[in-house]
Every structure is written in C-alpha cells, then in structure tokens.
Amino acid sequence: MRPVFVDTDVGIDDAIALLMLLRAPDLTIIGIGGVDGNCPLDAVMRNIAIVLDVAGAAPIPVYRGATRPLMGTRPTFDIVHGDDGLGGVAHHFGSPPANHAPLPAAMALVEAARATPGTLDVLALGPLTNIALAFLLEPDLPRLVRRFFIMGGTLTAQGNVTPVAEFNIWADAEAAKIVLKSDANITLITWEATLAHTIPWPTWQAMLAGQSHIAHFVHAMSSDLAARCRTEWGYAGMPLPDPLAAAVLMQPEGVRQAYQCRVAVETQGLARGLTVPQTTHQAPANIQVVEQFDPTIWHRMLQRTFTHES
Ligand code: BDR
Numbered sequence: 666m667r668p669v670f671v672d673t674d675v676g677i678d679d680a681i682a683l684l685m686l687l688r689a690p691d692l693t694i695i696g697i698g699g700v701d702g703n704c705p706l707d708a709v710m711r712n713i714a715i716v717l718d719v720a721g722a723a724p725i726p727v728y729r730g731a732t733r734p735l736m737g738t739r740p741t742f743d744i745v746h747g748d749d750g751l752g753g754v755a756h757h758f759g760s761p762p763a764n765h766a767p768l769p770a771a772m773a774l775v776e777a778a779r780a781t782p783g784t785l786d787v788l789a790l791g792p793l794t795n796i797a798l799a800f801l802l803e804p805d806l807p808r809l810v811r812r813f814f815i816m817g818g819t820l821t822a823q824g825n826v827t828p829v830a831e832f833n834i835w836a837d838a839e840a841a842k843i844v845l846k847s848d849a850n851i852t853l854i855t856w857e858a859t860l861a862h863t864i865p866w867p868t869w870q871a872m873l874a875g876q877s878h879i880a881h882f883v884h885a886m887s888s889d890l891a892a893r894c895r896t897e898w899g900y901a902g903m904p905l906p907d908p909l910a911a912a913v914l915m916q917p918e919g920v921r922q923a924y925q926c927r928v929a930v931e932t933q934g935l936a937r938g939l940t941v942p943q944t945t946h947q948a949p950a951n952i953q954v955v956e957q958f959d960p961t962i963w964h965r966m967l968q969r970t971f972t973h974e975s
C-alpha cells in the first residue's frame with residue numbers, strides 16, 4: 666500500500682477528493698493535516714471529521730495545522746464554499762468524533778516522511794502553509810518525500826481569485842514560494858488543468874443521480890456551487906480542482922500530457938499569487954505541470970466514488 670499524507674482546507678472539492686482517496690484500493694492515508702483556507706481552521710477540522718464519518722473510514726490521525734498564512738492575516742474568500750466550507754450542509758452532521766492527534770500538522774508531516782523515507786506521497790489541497798513550515802523544520806523533506814502532488818497555481822495567468830492568481834497560491838504566496846522554489850519532486854495540478862477537466866453538466870447530474878449516501882452528500886453540499894458555476898460564472902461543467910489532483914496521485918500513469926519547468930511565485934502587489942513557469946539551465950526542472958489526464962479514468966474514478974456505499 667502506498668503511504669499518502671493529505672493536507673487540506675476542506676472545502677467542497679477537498680471533501681470529494683478525500684472520498685475518492687478513501688476508495689482507492691492501493692493506498693493508505695497515514696495522516697491528514699488541516700490548514701486554514703476555504704474556511705477557518707476550526708471549521709476545516711470539523712469538516713474533515715464529517716467527511717471521514719460519511720465515508721465510514723477506519724480511524725486516521727488528523728492534525729491541526731496553521732490558523733493563518735505565514736505573513737499577515739487570514740485571507741477571506743468564502744464565496745465558493747460557503748461560511749461552513751461545505752456549502753451550508755455542515756450543521757446537518759453535528760460534530761462527529763474527531764481523531765485529533767496532538768502534533769501540529771507540519772511536525773506530523775515531517776515525522777511521517779522520516780518514518781517512510783523515499784516512499785511517502787503528499788497531496789496538498791489547500792494553501793501551502795503547513796507544507797512550507799514542514800520544509801523549514803526538515804530541510805531534507807524534498808528527499809524524504811517521494812512526490813508532492815499540489816493543487817495550485819495558474820501558469821497561464823487565468824486566476825480564480827484575482828485576474829492572475831489561483832486561490833491556494835494567493836492565500837499564502839510566501840508559503841507557496843518556499844515550496845515551489847525547492848528542489849522537491851512536484852506535480853502541479855493547476856487551475857487551467859481544472860478548467861480543461863470540468864465535468865459536463867449532464868454527466869455531473871447523472872453521476873449524482875444514484876441513491877448512495879455518498880451521492881446524496883455530494884449533491885447536497887455542491888448543488889448551490891454547481892448552480893453558480895453554471896449560471897453566474899458560465900463554466901461548461903463542474904470544476905473539480907482537488908479531486909483532479911487526487912486522481913493524478915491515485916493514477917499518475919493516467920497523465921496524457923505534461924511538461925517540466927520551475928515555477929516562480931510573485932508575492933507583492935497586484936500580481937500577488939501569480940505563478941510563472943521558468944526554464945533555467947542552472948537548476949533541474951523539478952515541477953511536472955499536468956495538462957491532460959485521461960478522461961475515461963477521471964470519470965470512472967468519480968463515478969466509483971459516488972456509487973459507493975460504506
Ligand atoms: C482551490 O481553492 C479552493 O477553493 C479549492 O478547494 C481548491 O483547492 C482551487 O483554486
């Protein structure tokens with residue numbers, strides 16, 4: 666079983682990504698870190714517990730992470746996931762028992778990487794605050810972790826939170842800079858990759874039409890967001906950034922088109938959070954940017970997740 670550490674700011678699409686990973690037959694989630702992002706950290710931690718409960722998952726250690734970015738105060742951009750981070754449905758679930766471990770998430774990631782040298786994969790679905798802190802605590806992290814799969818950035822400046830910046834990078838641009846300028850083995854799933862893999866609306870509706878309680882849960886938390894994506898923002902289908910990143914981690918051989926580069930992060934002014942692809946001969950191009958993932962595998966993974974009964 667491949668060991669995986671997930672860092673997340675659950676979030677509607679983070680929740681779907683977790684449900685997918687919990688269905689994967691060949692990997693084991695050895696820890697989940699929560700980070701402030703789509704909603705405040707307390708809500709993130711409650712949402713992780715809700716998702717694990719809905720999935721009927723075996724106990725997984727869950728670690729509290731950063732309550733704000735490395736610099737400044739927490740960014741507020743709650744229009745996508747709602748105040749509770751789960752599209753307004755969190756209150757239906759109360760407070761399921763949480764398996765909160767005492768270590769902070771960054772330290773837990775360092776410990777997990779030291780315990781599994783060269784074999785651990787990390788999936789980062791939120792702002793990169795916890796991951797950057799782990800890099801500062803353990804400079805050897807790039808070699809201890811086999812591969813980082815990161816949902817973040819837009820290398821063609823198609824922003825979703827500002828005209829040029831994607832949320833996860835913008836929300837903690839200093840953390841993103843630390844992580845992306847390292848020599849770690851990184852696979853980046855960007856906002857434009859997300860837009861290239863939206864699920865057409867009729868397919869999305871059909872996927873959630875089943876009677877499984879997972880389909881009901883996903884439908885309930887995502888229906889307002891889907892309506893706004895369709896009517897207000899004019900997307901051709903449902904954008905699923907974090908589930909796409911999870912899919913790439915689950916089946917990296919499904920990547921059909923990608924390129925290698927280094928990525929610089931702008932931290933100042935109007936272009937804060939801009940991610941710029943760079944080719945340089947001075948340092949290896951350690952970041953794989955995913956452009957196309959196999960649509961059959963992608964749709965099958967989602968369908969399998971939504972039809973699952975725990
Ligand atoms: C990213 O930002 C969040 O809203 C989503 O959960 C995803 O991780 C997309 O820009």
Ligand code: CA
Pocket residue numbers: 673674675676678679703790791907
């Ligand atoms: Ca997220």
